[in-house]
Amino acid sequence: MNTKTVFANSLPKLARLTIEEYISNNNSVVLSDECLTEYKNQRAGIFVTIYKNNQLRGCIGTISPTQENIISEILINSISACSRDPRFEKVKISELEQLTYSVNVLMPPEQIDSTDKLDPQNYGVIVVGSNNRRGLLLPRLESINTIQEQMYHVMVKANIKHDETIELYRFESIEHKE
Structure with a gap:
């Protein structure tokens, strides 16, 4: 799998770019150094939720952090939400334009x-x-x-x-x- 550097100004945008690149090109992404810097030194559980026409289309997350920072957590959970949620089939290229995203940053339970x-x-x-x-x-x-x-x-x-x-x-x- 190749990697592509992306520029994102919000956590949902990072989820979107990650999923679009993964589904379209089977590539993973790396966030540009100057983007979302406030999250690069923070760790938290993260849930990435995908909606299609305002209906749940996928949701995967972690209760506690498993990665080095919030950005890495979003990258991993975005790919899982679009391809590994057992309730849904893998997201198809034809669906990408219809999808919206949310990212939940969890506080410790x-x-x-x-x-x-x-x-x-x-x-x-x-x-x-x-x-x-x-x-x-x-x-x-x-x-x-x-x-x-x-x-x-x-x-x-x-x-x-x-x-x-x-x-x-x-x-x-x-x-x-x-």
């Missing part, structure tokens, strides 16, 4: 002892069940308005039964949208 400390507009949620099954929902999801809805969907996503003992975490995130 904090363990909580009650769902009363959740708020789907302000906090994402992570549940961990037996056998280490886990599920995560980002905050501010369009169809999730109550704590009950948030908990229902994250438990289904993790395949955790409602009566199973769980560990519960919440986190804040900063969403960058196109």
